[in-house]
Amino acid sequence: QVQLVESGGGLVQAGGSLTLSCAASGRTISSYTMGWFRQAPGKEREFVAAISWSGGTTMYADSVKGRFTISRDNAKNTMHLQMNSLKPEDTAVYYCAASFKGVLPYIYAYAYWGQGTQVTVSS
Numbered sequence: 001q002v003q004l005v006e007s008g009g010g011l012v013q014a015g016g017s018l019t020l021s022c023a024a025s026g027r028t029i030s031s032y033t034m035g036w037f038r039q040a041p042g043k044e045r046e047f048v049a050a051i052s053w054s055g056g057t058t059m060y061a062d063s064v065k066g067r068f069t070i071s072r073d074n075a076k077n078t079m080h081l082q083m084n085s086l087k088p089e090d091t092a093v094y095y096c097a098a099s100f101k102g103v104l105p106y107i108y109a110y111a112y113w114g115q116g117t118q119v120t121v122s123s
Contacts (some may be wrong), residue, residue: 002027002112004096007115011054016086022079022096022114023099028075030052033107036081036109038092038119045104049096059103063089086121093118 002052008020021075035050049070050059058070067086079096094117097110 001099002032004027004098004112004114006096006114006117007087008092009094009119011122012086014088014121014123017082017084018086018119019083020081020094020096020117020119022081024077024079024098027103029072029079030073030079030097031104032112033101033109034070034072034079035097035099035103036070036094037097037107037110038090039116040089040092043092043093045107047107050099050103050105051079052103057103059105063107069097073097083119086119088121088123091119091121 003025005023012018036048038048039045044081070084096114098112099108099110
């Protein structure tokens with residue numbers, strides 16, 4: 001399996017920006033669809049964004065569309081989530097995930113998961 005480790009989380013003020021990174025090891029991620037999910041306090045884990053193996057196709061949750069940008073660098077075995085115009089509602093643990101399937105917003109489609117990184121947006 002592939003091991004995924006998230007980094008870049010932290011505390012930011014509303015309106016600020018933060019970039020999350022996901023580093024993969026064990027296998028290259030070039031053949032995987034990659035995605036980001038998040039889980040806010042008291043809520044279910046939800047889809048944030050996904051990107052195809054080639055980077056040519058992306059998908060975003062409506063709540064983050066226009067503010068977040070997902071990208072990947074297969075040569076470096078990394079994926080990133082640039083988050084702009086952050087809102088307190090974005091506060092959550094963010095998880096990196098990898099899928100054998102296409103670009104889908106469903107948790108069941110992702111086979112591998114990182115441990116998560118905390119993002120806290122203050123008002």
